[in-house]
Amino acid sequence: MNFIYTVSNADWGHLLALAPLVVTTALTMLIDIFLPAKARSALVAVALAGVAGSGAGVYMLYQSSGNVLAFNGMITTDHLALFGSVIILVTTFLSLLIAPGYIERQGVAQQGEYYTLVQLAALGMLLLTSAASLMTIFLGIELLSLPLYILCAFSPGQTKAYESGMKYFMLSAFASGFLLYGMALTYGATGTTQLAGIQNFLANHQFTLTSGFGPYFIMGMALLIIGLSFKVSAIPFHAWTPDVYEGAPTPITAMMASGTKTAAFVVFIRLFTETFGSVTAEWQGIIWALAIITTIGGNILAATQTNVKRMLAYSGVAHAGYMLIGVAVANSLGTAGVLTYLAVYALMNTGAFGVLSALEQQIDTNVGLDDLRGLASRSPLLAAAMAIFLFALAGIPGAAGFIGKYTVFYAAAVSGHIELTIIGVLASAAGFFYYLRVIWMMYFVPPAGSSAESESLHAEIISAGGSAAAAKVSIATAAAVALPVGATIALFIAAVGVIGFGIAPAEIIQLARNAAGLP
Amino acid sequence: MASFTPLLILMGLTLAFAVLVTIITFILGPKKPNAAKLSPYECGIEEIDPPKQRFPIKYLVTGMLFIVFDIEAASMLPFADLMRRLGSLGFYELVIFIAVLMLALVYVWRKGAFSWE
Amino acid sequence: MAVSLNSYLIVSAILFSIGVIGVLVRRNPLVIFMSIELMLNAVNLTFMAFANALGSVDGWVFVFISLTVAAAEVVVGLAIIVAIFRTRKEIDIDEMNTLKG
Numbered sequence: 255m256n257f258i259y260t261v262s263n264a265d266w267g268h269l270l271a272l273a274p275l276v277v278t279t280a281l282t283m284l285i286d287i288f289l290p291a292k293a294r295s296a297l298v299a300v301a302l303a304g305v306a307g308s309g310a311g312v313y314m315l316y317q318s319s320g321n322v323l324a325f326n327g328m329i330t331t332d333h334l335a336l337f338g339s340v341i342i343l344v345t346t347f348l349s350l351l352i353a354p355g356y357i358e359r360q361g362v363a364q365q366g367e368y369y370t371l372v373q374l375a376a377l378g379m380l381l382l383t384s385a386a387s388l389m390t391i392f393l394g395i396e397l398l399s400l401p402l403y404i405l406c407a408f409s410p411g412q413t414k415a416y417e418s419g420m421k422y423f424m425l426s427a428f429a430s431g432f433l434l435y436g437m438a439l440t441y442g443a444t445g446t447t448q449l450a451g452i453q454n455f456l457a458n459h460q461f462t463l464t465s466g467f468g469p470y471f472i473m474g475m476a477l478l479i480i481g482l483s484f485k486v487s488a489i490p491f492h493a494w495t496p497d498v499y500e501g502a503p504t505p506i507t508a509m510m511a512s513g514t515k516t517a518a519f520v521v522f523i524r525l526f527t528e529t530f531g532s533v534t535a536e537w538q539g540i541i542w543a544l545a546i547i548t549t550i551g552g553n554i555l556a557a558t559q560t561n562v563k564r565m566l567a568y569s570g571v572a573h574a575g576y577m578l579i580g581v582a583v584a585n586s587l588g589t590a591g592v593l594t595y596l597a598v599y600a601l602m603n604t605g606a607f608g609v610l611s612a613l614e615q616q617i618d619t620n621v622g623l624d625d626l627r628g629l630a631s632r633s634p635l636l637a638a639a640m641a642i643f644l645f646a647l648a649g650i651p652g653a654a655g656f657i658g659k660y661t662v663f664y665a666a667a668v669s670g671h672i673e674l675t676i677i678g679v680l681a682s683a684a685g686f687f688y689y690l691r692v693i694w695m696m697y698f699v700p701p702a703g704s705s706a707e708s709e710s711l712h713a714e715i716i717s718a719g720g721s722a723a724a725a726k727v728s729i730a731t732a733a734a735v736a737l738p739v740g741a742t743i744a745l746f747i748a749a750v751g752v753i754g755f756g757i758a759p760a761e762i763i764q765l766a767r768n769a770a771g772l773p
Numbered sequence: 774m775a776s777f778t779p780l781l782i783l784m785g786l787t788l789a790f791a792v793l794v795t796i797i798t799f800i801l802g803p804k805k806p807n808a809a810k811l812s813p814y815e816c817g818i819e820e821i822d823p824p825k826q827r828f829p830i831k832y833l834v835t836g837m838l839f840i841v842f843d844i845e846a847a848s849m850l851p852f853a854d855l856m857r858r859l860g861s862l863g864f865y866e867l868v869i870f871i872a873v874l875m876l877a878l879v880y881v882w883r884k885g886a887f888s889w890e
Numbered sequence: 891m892a893v894s895l896n897s898y899l900i901v902s903a904i905l906f907s908i909g910v911i912g913v914l915v916r917r918n919p920l921v922i923f924m925s926i927e928l929m930l931n932a933v934n935l936t937f938m939a940f941a942n943a944l945g946s947v948d949g950w951v952f953v954f955i956s957l958t959v960a961a962a963e964v965v966v967g968l969a970i971i972v973a974i975f976r977t978r979k980e981i982d983i984d985e986m987n988t989l990k991g
Contacts, residue, residue, distance in 0.1 A: 261862055280876055287883035389952055396959045403966050407973060416974045423967055424922060428913050430963075431929035434956060435906060438933050438949075442899075442940035447948040833972055837965045844961035848954060 268324035268331050270311035278304025279373040286366025301369045305347045312339050327448040330386035337769035338383035338520040341600045346376040348604045348744045349509035355738030356611045371401035382517040388437045388447040406502040418501025425494040433481025439474030443467035449529045457532045485518035486574045489551040499567035508607035512600040534584045541582040548575030553685045562621045579674045580662040587665040589770035595658030602646040605748030609640040628701030637696045646752045648689035649682045654755035898939035905932035930960045
């Protein structure tokens with residue numbers, strides 16, 4: 255057997271987006287074990303620096319031209335990869351900004367582990383977006399999943415968190431088995447693990463369901479769809495989503511919801527729309543059905559929830575359905591739609607979870623709908639931010655979410671899948687109900703407690719400047735909600751992004767079209 | 774299939790012999806049980822604890838660390854085979870690989886996972 | 891006589907199915923865990939069979955990667971099981987019903 259492995263010096267340049275995070279991950283571990291506990295605040299700074307460094311790397315790769323494949327076709331730095339990387343880095347950045355305040359309130363002792371694992375998960379997501387071979391895809395998926403299993407179970411001594419981590423682990427490892435089997439059969443059918451090689455093979459070989467490599471390939475593709483559907487939480491593989499989102503620490507939920515989804519959808523596009531592009535007829539029907547079930551089911555399930563975190567989890571399922579519509583149309587226009595959707599979804603979803611993390615003042619409090627009553631009179635800014643994110647998630651014209659929905663539905667309509675457009679529009683119209691219900695609760699329903707008491711508490715907390723004193727006030731009796739600096743910045747960035755993309759969407763749509771290979 | 778036939782016959786014979794011997798001892802052997810004979814055999818010493826008790830979770834931590842480092846060591850075997858062909862590139866890659874492992878080892882050590890108490 | 895590719899594939903498909911059934915019907919996390927490992931190793935067998943039949947090393951390399959990943963998965967999974975065990979002394983999957991909605 256002959257195996258030729260060559261690495262050129264130029265190949266190392268393709269690691270520019272990954273290398274800074276690798277270095278800061280190692281640095282985080284070293285700081286954690288060698289510096290005294292007082293230096294803990296440096297941890298989040300190092301992690302943020304790593305994310306920023308990776309962002310700079312992405313920008314340099316975007317400027318550079320030339321061969322996008324590196325390391326024998328293992329990784330690629332095409333515009334699709336870079337677009338996905340930027341979304342992931344922004345999500346990670348916001349999640350890291352929210353984290354310190356949340357960790358302090360929850361009394362998490364192992365901050366070093368927390369930031370190390372967050373960076374490792376981000377690395378896995380970045381690797382996944384730039385994967386150009388089945389091996390790198392598997393490696394990326396595991397590198398993002400393994401840290402997330404631990405992070406989901408991170409609140410020490412909390413049954414809920416352990417249960418969340420356990421469930422995620424069991425179901426995710428189960429799905430990984432299917433994914434790996436799908437890869438093995440695809441490899442057996444096509445004789446290579448490189449996506450470019452597989453694409454080439456499929457374009458030059460005819461096959462049927464029963465002859466030659468056909469059976470292996472069809473089974474492999476079906477197993478790949480199962481494995482990836484689990485990662486994007488498409489119905490019927492969504493059962494883990496609400497439980498895991500609810501039990502996990504909220505900054506992690508925020509990162510998981512948009513980051514994992516982005517990485518998984520980039521792989522979806524790369525595998526199906528690009529690599530299996532010449533055999534569209536074999537898989538389009540399955541994705542089409544998944545998209546419809548997920549869109550309708552996600553919205554119905556979300557409407558029945560009273561816990562806001564679970565409601566957002568099911569709304570995430572519904573959004574995965576809208577994005578699957580973009581995959582189901584199987585062309586560059588659909589890809590551009592999915593990418594635009596992912597970009598705006600990352601901002602509005604991370605923002606919404608950011609508001610929730612600020613509301614979860616004490617251990618083991620999950621925000622129910624009733625806890626949001628009269629939030630507008632207690633914390634007008636927080637309520638306004640939540641309203642912006644929810645309007646955007648609902649897809650009201652003018653907010654960013656509308657842009658995502660518009661591009662996906664437009665792609666479906668002009669590609670001859672008008673039925674997907676109609677179902678998507680109807681489902682999102684139905685989805686208005688549960689988003690607007692939360693906004694109604696915040697603005698038009700009076701709070702549970704007496705107003706005089708909350709006024710005095712309000713003043714007290716304002717004077718304390720959001721210090722530890724505020725952390726002792728639980729949601730039920732809370733007047734205003736104290737917002738740490740990091741979370742304030744994160745929410746501000748997310749809100750500005752959501753409004754900005756809503757008002758001036760041309761730029762982001764153009765970037766997404768470039769990433770999809772359109773003019 | 775022909776090449777497997779002797780193997781199958783051998784396996785069958787082995788199994789049959791084992792079963793036969795067990796049955797013969799069961800039928801022909803004298804049965805005079807007493808307390809010493811019925812107790813579990815532990816190197817001729819009186820047993821200290823019942824064998825089915827739970828053992829400390831510390832073993833599990835050590836075991837977990839062992840699995841990781843064991844597999845990482847196994848990942849180095851292809852390097853050993855291909856060292857000359859991979860040249861300096863392979864060498865530097867291995868150095869980086871080991872450096873990352875060392876970082877993990879130091880981390881685990883400083884976090885106190887190796888101290889028994 | 892060489893064993894044919896199909897024989898290997900059938901054996902690994904059977905092993906994979908046993909693993910899947912194990913995950914679906916057993917309630918003890920450790921056993922579910924072992925079933926998942928069985929699934930992964932069945933896939934490894936598939937990879938090796940294809941690598942041999944195709945004369946390509948990709949399958950071998952993939953097995954190395956999936957072995958390493960499986961080991962890491964074992965460790966993370968056991969750590970979570972231990973953490974749960976410390977808080978409740980009971981690790982039946984059916985008992986995990988705090989999260990519902």
